[in-house]
Amino acid sequence: MRALDKLGSTIFEMLAHGLGLPNDFFAKNFEEKEATMIRINRYPPCPLPEKCLGLGSHSDPHTLTILLQDHVGGLQVLKNDNHWVGIRPVPNSFVINIGDTLEAWTNGRLKSVVHRAVVNREKRRLSVAYFISPSSSTTIDCPPQLVDPNTNPRKYKPFTWADFRKELLIQKRVVGKTALNRYLMN
Numbered sequence: 181m182r183a184l185d186k187l188g189s190t191i192f193e194m195l196a197h198g199l200g201l202p203n204d205f206f207a208k209n210f211e212e213k214e215a216t217m218i219r220i221n222r223y224p225p226c227p228l229p230e231k232c233l234g235l236g237s238h239s240d241p242h243t244l245t246i247l248l249q250d251h252v253g254g255l256q257v258l259k260n261d262n263h264w265v266g267i268r269p270v271p272n273s274f275v276i277n278i279g280d281t282l283e284a285w286t287n288g289r290l291k292s293v294v295h296r297a298v299v300n301r302e303k304r305r306l307s308v309a310y311f312i313s314p315s316s317s318t319t320i321d322c323p324p325q326l327v328d329p330n331t332n333p334r335k336y337k338p339f340t341w342a343d344f345r346k347e348l349l350i351q352k353r354v355v356g357k358t359a360l361n362r363y364l365m366n
């Protein structure tokens with residue numbers, strides 16, 4: 181896990197740099213990484229792949245996901261809210277997903293994509309997802325540099341990662357970005 185945490189930290193630093201924020205703006209909040217977790221997804225072959233899904237449409241609620249997928253393929257991303265695009269597996273590489281928490285933290289500059297996994301008629305598929313989360317007390321509040329009252333007003337009310345996790349637990353199943361929508365400004 182240490183290598184994945186280090187990769188996550190480097191990505192956070194690069195993202196902060198790209199957004200014109202201090203390099204440690206995000207990375208400094210991940211000392212404790214509460215609720216950071218790894219999930220192994222196993223999708224058995226399915227005789228009727230058009231009739232079922234391996235993993236339904238959702239966005240990852242955490243901050244950053246580092247995903248390793250095998251050669252079979254099945255990950256799809258929702259583009260322009262109306263069509264699914266397959267993410268071709270590239271050997272020896274990770275897929276990096278922005279989570280809901282990072283979308284709120286950047287006032288929507290970084291987007292957490294809605295995605296799903298489809299199944300394969302013949303082949304079993306495996307993927308491994310590492311979901312990185314900040315310390316529970318971290319307040320997710322977008323910095324003033326990313327807000328413009330005229331062109332990009334503040335989209336979300338500040339919340340702590342602990343609050344957001346409670347919202348996630350209340351939901352029976354995460355569908356789309358329902359937990360994050362609870363924090364939208366009125």
Ligand SMILES: O=C(O)CCC(=O)C(=O)O
Nearest residue numbers: 219221249255297307309
């Ligand atoms: O299996 C995949 O490619 C996607 C997995 C995923 O989206 C998840 O575990 O949240």
Ligand SMILES: [Fe+2]
Nearest residue numbers: 238239240295
């Ligand atoms: Fe996901």
